[in-house]
Structure formats: C-alpha cells, structure tokens
Amino acid sequence: MADTNLDNEMIPYVEFADNANERTPCVLVLDCSGSMRGEPIKQLNAGLKALEQELKDDIDASSRVQLLIIKAFGKDEAVVSTDWTDAMNFEAPVMExxxxxxxxxxxxxxxxxxxxxxxxxxxxGITSKRPWIFLISDGEPTDYDWEIIAAKCREAQNKKKVVIHAVGTKDANLDKLAMFSTNSPKRLSGLRFTEFFLWLSRSVSCVSRAAPNAPELFEDTGDWDDK
Amino acid sequence: MLRNFLRTLAIGMTNSRRRFKIISASVTGLTHLNNNLPCQDYCRHRRGKNLVAVLSDGAGSAKYGRIGARVLCNKLCDILADADFSGIEDEIKKAIETARQILTIHRLNGPQNETGLDSFAATVVGVVYNHNKGIFFHIGDGAALSLHDDYFRASRPENGCCSCETFFFTQKYWKSSLRFTRFANAEAIFLMSDGVTSFAFQPDFQDIEHRFILPIHNFLSAEKNTLKASRALFNTLSASKAQHLNPDDKTLMWIKVS
Structure with missing residues (x-):
C-alpha cells in the first residue's frame, strides 16, 4: 500500500536563504511609549501581522524586501525588536x-x-535599493538630543542614503516628526495601522521590483491617512 | 511536475570498512520548465575499491550539455571506482580526458574534433572516498561539502569574470580550472549543482547555511524508507519558494558515511 503522504511530504524546517536577489531594506521605527497602551498598540500589532501576511503572499516582495523593526520605549530605550530578516521569514513581533x-x-x-x-x-556582492525608514509615533520625541539626530537623518536623506517618512497618529506632533525627514509627515486616519501596513507592503513591493532610479512611490497613500 | 523528473539513487552499500547511504534528487528549474527543456543536471555514483559520486551540470548555452554531463559522470564513475587512491589526482585527470576523447568522436560532434566539444559543455563536481579519506574534484560552479563533527570542508563554486560565467570540462585549458580539495573522516558528503549552492552556503561561501543543510542531513539520516527520503528531498527542492528564488536546475546528492 502506497504511503498517502509520500507525494507531498517535504523535509521539515528547511529554509531557503538565497541571498542573490537585490534587496530593499525597510526599517520600521515604532513608538511603543506608554501613550500607545490599549487600542493603539493592539491595532499596531494587528497591522504588523497584516504586513507579515501581505509580504509573504507577495512572491517578489517575500524574497526582496528585508525588514528591521526598532522599538522606542521605556526609559529612553531603543532596541531592535526584529533584526534584519527577509520578508519571507518575517514574523510580526508582538509589541508592548x-x-x-x-x-x-x-x-x-x-x-x-x-x-x-x-x-x-x-x-x-548583493545590490540593494535605497533603504526606507518609517517613523511611526503617536506623540513626540522625549530624548534630549533628538534634534541632533533629526538633523543627521535629514542629512542622510539629502545625500540619498536613505528615504525617511514619518507617520503620526491623531495626537502626534507632526511638526517635530517632520524634522526627521525632508518629506512631509503623514497623519494616520484614526488607528488605521492595518491599512497603512498593507499600503506599505504594496509600496515596498513595487519599489523592490522597480528599475534602478525609478521615482519613489509615495504619493498615492490610499485610505490610511488624513489628506 | 510531469516534466520534472526524479532520480532516486538510494542504496545501502557496505564493505568491511564503510557503509554508505546515498540519496539524491534532481529537479528541473523554472527556466528550463518554461522553455520546455529537460533538466541539464546529471549525477551518478558507483562503488568499487572507492566510492565515487559525480554531479555534472550541462551548460544551458550548449546544445548537448546534458549529453556531455551524462557521458562525463558515467565515465568518471566507471574509471575511478577501482582506481588507485594513492595517485587519485592523476586518475581523475585521465578519466576526464577519456570522457573528452569519447565526446570528440561522438556522433553529435559535428567537426569530430576538440573544437566540437563546446556543444557538450558541462561543469563537474565529484568525490572519491576511500576508507576514511576523500577528495573533491571540481570544475566550475556547483559545490561539494563534507560534514564533520564540528566543522566542514567545502569545494566552492568558481565563476569567471562575471557571476554568470563558469568553467567547463570541455574547455581547452580545463586542467587549469580543475580543483582538488582533500578531507578525511567525513560524517556526510553533499554534492550540489548551482541551483542549490545559494541555499546551502552563506552568501560569501565562508560558512554553510545551517538552516538548509542540517534539516536535510538530519531528516535523511533518520528516514529509513529510502523512497520516502528521496521523494521528500525532491519535494523540498521543488518547493515554489525554492523555484522562485533560484530558477536553475537543482540536484542534490547526499552521502552518509558510517
């Protein structure tokens, strides 16, 4: 009698880590301060989960996009929550x-x-697209030298080392967030983190497949921001 | 899947000194599937005084690369299985030269001379193992790997000036591209074509990709049903993620030494 599982069985736990594809690095800097407690952090986590699934379902993005998540919280602490990982291996962290x-x-x-x-x-020997940083906050920076770092961020963007976008929720201080980027910050509509992360997934996927020096694709933000 | 093919070389072989368990699978890559072409990889093993295993990847640009790969693997296995291991490097060179001579007068070799060898172009990576000593021989890309308790030895791919260029046994100066790597006391040996190397090694080839190599090694070591083991290896190499990441043909031969 034939083994009914024979045709489909694969060797478990094998991971395919081909690093030959051009990468599009994407960093999420997430404000996980006390004011995010409750529904905001819950929606943020739901959004991250949606991002994970959307990227994994996109056969191009899954092998080309690399993610890094940094969490800002505590007593002026910044820690890597998810270190560089290909989208196909990304598992959304649960933020607190x-x-x-x-x-x-x-x-x-x-x-x-x-x-x-x-x-x-x-x-x-791997080529890469210009890295993205998304700064997402519901408030404003509290560390004493943030303005120096903000200037450093703008300088990096002016030198085309990185593309930085700031996204703030309803109560965020967009004027201060704007100092981290040469682009205008966006205001998240309500707590539409899931819509935002789905847009992010599609956008980063487009960029990962785009020809070199193709224009950036940030204008059509869909329905997640207050226009 | 019908256009893919599975070559199962699963066998337990013993002599008074060593026992070998060998599993291999070949998967046609998307590039060839989309062009309705067969897998250009070929692999074979044979046991005499030595264990010989050879994997050859026919060049996609060569009209008869698959035939070149097959002739080379068969001739190397036949000649080297009972070759004198103390002079094995010379024996390997002679065996490759013999394969070249066969292809020089092959009926598909139009000019019937060495200039016609280009249409049979193929890379080669192989191993000869005798008692507790082994030697990899290698021209071009693909890779070989021997696992030991806490370290590994590898014969890494060699490409030309561009990553898409490599070396073939059919080239005039093939001897300058032939590389040897000696090792001893292997626990397991892997031979792989270029469709697999990027999964098996870190990008700089300085370390193996443990998340790929070890699950395969552990699974094949533990699985007593060799048909099931080879089918699982085939299914794994056929995974859509693997095919998408690397559209080349994929052949992996695993040899457990005990």
Missing amino acids: AGGLTPLGKAMDMALDKIEAQKSLYDSC
Missing part, C-alpha cells in the same frame, strides 16, 4: 507599550543598522 518616546535614539540606531547592512550587502 510603556515608558517614554526616545525617537532620536531609535532613528540613530536605524541609520547605524542601515549602514552595517549596506556593508554586508557589499561584502556579499
């Missing part, structure tokens, strides 16, 4: 809210991590 909003520290870490990753790409 508490503490302050050290966005400067977190953005500085994002710039450092991008430089290190670009060096790794170079050493491996």
